[in-house]
Amino acid sequence: MKRRINLWLCLTGAITLVLTAALTLGVYYQLFLNQVFYDLKTDGIILAESYELLDQPSELVRYKSSGFRITVIAPDGSVEYDTNADADGMDNHSNRPEVEQAEQTGEGTAVRHSDTIHRDVYYFAQRLEDGSVLRVAREAGNIFSVFISALPFLIGLAAVILLACFLLANRLTKRIVRPIDAMAADMDAIEENTVYEELIPFARTIHKQSQLIRSQLEHLEEEQEKIQALTSNMSEGFLLLDMERHILSVNRSAAQLLAVPDGDYIGQNLLVFSRNPDLQACVDCALEQGHGSAEVTVEGRCLQIIVSIVQAQGKNIGLICLVLDVTEKSALEQMRREFTANVSHELKTPLTSISGFAELIENGMVKSADVKNFAAKIHAESTRLLTLIGDIIMLSELDEAPDRSRFERIDLCPLIRRCVERLEPAAERAGVQLSFEGTPQTVCADESQLEELVYNLCDNAIRYNRLGGSVRVMLGAEDGATVLTVKDTGIGIPMESQSRIFERFYRVDKSRSKETGGTGLGLAIVKHIAEQHHAKISLHSVVDVGTEISVAFPPEHSI
Numbered sequence: 001m002k003r004r005i006n007l008w009l010c011l012t013g014a015i016t017l018v019l020t021a022a023l024t025l026g027v028y029y030q031l032f033l034n035q036v037f038y039d040l041k042t043d044g045i046i047l048a049e050s051y052e053l054l055d056q057p058s059e060l061v062r063y064k065s066s067g068f069r070i071t072v073i074a075p076d077g078s079v080e081y082d083t084n085a086d087a088d089g090m091d092n093h094s095n096r097p098e099v100e101q102a103e104q105t106g107e108g109t110a111v112r113h114s115d116t117i118h119r120d121v122y123y124f125a126q127r128l129e130d131g132s133v134l135r136v137a138r139e140a141g142n143i144f145s146v147f148i149s150a151l152p153f154l155i156g157l158a159a160v161i162l163l164a165c166f167l168l169a170n171r172l173t174k175r176i177v178r179p180i181d182a183m184a185a186d187m188d189a190i191e192e193n194t195v196y197e198e199l200i201p202f203a204r205t206i207h208k209q210s211q212l213i214r215s216q217l218e219h220l221e222e223e224q225e226k227i228q229a230l231t232s233n234m235s236e237g238f239l240l241l242d243m244e245r246h247i248l249s250v251n252r253s254a255a256q257l258l259a260v261p262d263g264d265y266i267g268q269n270l271l272v273f274s275r276n277p278d279l280q281a282c283v284d285c286a287l288e289q290g291h292g293s294a295e296v297t298v299e300g301r302c303l304q305i306i307v308s309i310v311q312a313q314g315k316n317i318g319l320i321c322l323v324l325d326v327t328e329k330s331a332l333e334q335m336r337r338e339f340t341a342n343v344s345h346e347l348k349t350p351l352t353s354i355s356g357f358a359e360l361i362e363n364g365m366v367k368s369a370d371v372k373n374f375a376a377k378i379h380a381e382s383t384r385l386l387t388l389i390g391d392i393i394m395l396s397e398l399d400e401a402p403d404r405s406r407f408e409r410i411d412l413c414p415l416i417r418r419c420v421e422r423l424e425p426a427a428e429r430a431g432v433q434l435s436f437e438g439t440p441q442t443v444c445a446d447e448s449q450l451e452e453l454v455y456n457l458c459d460n461a462i463r464y465n466r467l468g469g470s471v472r473v474m475l476g477a478e479d480g481a482t483v484l485t486v487k488d489t490g491i492g493i494p495m496e497s498q499s500r501i502f503e504r505f506y507r508v509d510k511s512r513s514k515e516t517g518g519t520g521l522g523l524a525i526v527k528h529i530a531e532q533h534h535a536k537i538s539l540h541s542v543v544d545v546g547t548e549i550s551v552a553f554p555p556e557h558s559i
Contacts, residue, residue: 237323438475
C-alpha cells in the first residue's frame, strides 16, 4: 500500500512537471516568436524609411553587421539587391508569401526552415512608394533548438522536483498509513484506534471478522491438538500421504514398528521415510485399485500394512496408511493351527489302535488266549482317549472368563494331600518317592481347578522322573504370597524348550511321553489355571538334574 501511494504521488508529480514544462515552453516560444517579429518589423520599417534616402541599394550593406539580411525586390519580382548574395543569380521572388502579402497589404511576414543551417528564418517585407519591396530576414532557433538549449536546466529542475515529490510522498504516506498500522497492530481496539471517520464501518466489520477468525482458529487448533494427541499415542502406526507420496503426518508408532530412525519426515517422500518394498507395493496397489494390504516381518515382528485412498467430493486427495503389530495374533493363529493339527493327530492315534484291535477280534484273527490282552489294550487306549478329551474340554473352559462365584477360601494342605494320595500308586509303579511338606496356607480360589493344577504338576513330575528319583511338594509363604513348589529329580528340560514347555501338546521327549501315556496338555492346563488366579509361574530346570516349578499366588488371593 505504501509503495503504491508513493508511486502514484511521484507519478502525479512527474506528469505535472512534464505538462508544466511543455506548457511553459510553448508559451515562452510564442512570446519569443512575437518578440522576434516585433523587432524585425520595427527594424524593417526603419530600414524602409532609410532606403528612401539612399542613392544606391548597395549602401544597405552597412546594416549587415546588425545581423539582418536585406533584400530589395523589384515590382516584377526580380531581386535588385541582397546583402548576402549576388542579386543576378537569385530566383524571382514574386511568389514568396511575405512578398505577396506586402504587395497586397503593404506588409508581409513569413517563417521558413533552412535545411542548410538547420535554423528557422523569419521574414518581414515592406512595400516601398515606388512599388518595390524591401525584405528584412533574421535567423533564429525553432522550438526544438530552444528546448535543447533549455534541456540541462529542465533536467536539473525535474530532478529536484522529483526528489522533493519523493520525500514529500514518503512522508505523507507514512502519515496517512500510521493510523492504519496502529489499527492493524491492535485488532481488539480497532474501533478506538480509528482516526479516519470514513474507516469506522470498515473497522467494525474487520473487528467482527477478526473475532470470528480467532474463534475458528482456536477451535481448529484444539481439534488439531486432539488429532495430534490421538495419532501420537496410538499403538498402531499411522501415515498420511498426498497423491505424490509426500508425508503429511506420521506418528512415532509407525517409525518404531517399521524400524525407522527418529526424524522430521513431514514433507518428505515416502522413500525417505522407509524403503520397505512391501510398504511401497501397498501404496502402489492403493493408487491403482483404491486399497492395498500386506503382511511383512520387520525385526522379528509380524506387521499388517493397510493403505487406502482418501476421497473428497469424488476426488482422490491422499492416502491413509495403518501399520498394525499382529505378532501376537499371528502367533495365536499359528498356535490354533498347530493345536488343531495336534488334536486331530492325538485323537486319531488311540482311535486307530482301538479300531485295529476291534477289527482283529471281529474277524476272528485273535486267539482266545489273546482276547483278554487285546481287550486290555482297547481299554487303555479308550482311557487315554477319554483323558485327552477331558483335558481338551477343560482347556476350552479355561479359555473363557473365570467364574468368580466359584472362588472360595481353601486350605491348600488338605487339597495337596489328596492329590499326593491319589498319585502314590503311580509313583510306586514308577519307582519314584513322592512327599509333601509345608505349613497351612489359605487362598481364595476355585477348588476343583486348583486340585487339577496340583495334580498335573505332580503327575508330570512323576512321569518324567527316573527310577529311584523323588518328587517333593512344598507349600509356604514368601513376601505375603502363597507359594506352591513341585521339585523333581527327573530328566530336566533343555534351555531351548523351557520357553515352550507350557504350550499345548508340546513335548520335550515325545517317545517318553508316549510311553508314559501323557496327553501333552498337563502343563498348558496348569498355565491357564494360574492365569485365572493371577498366579505367577516360575521354572528352573537343569538337564539330567531335575526341574522345579513354583506357583506364587498374589497377596489378594492369599488369606
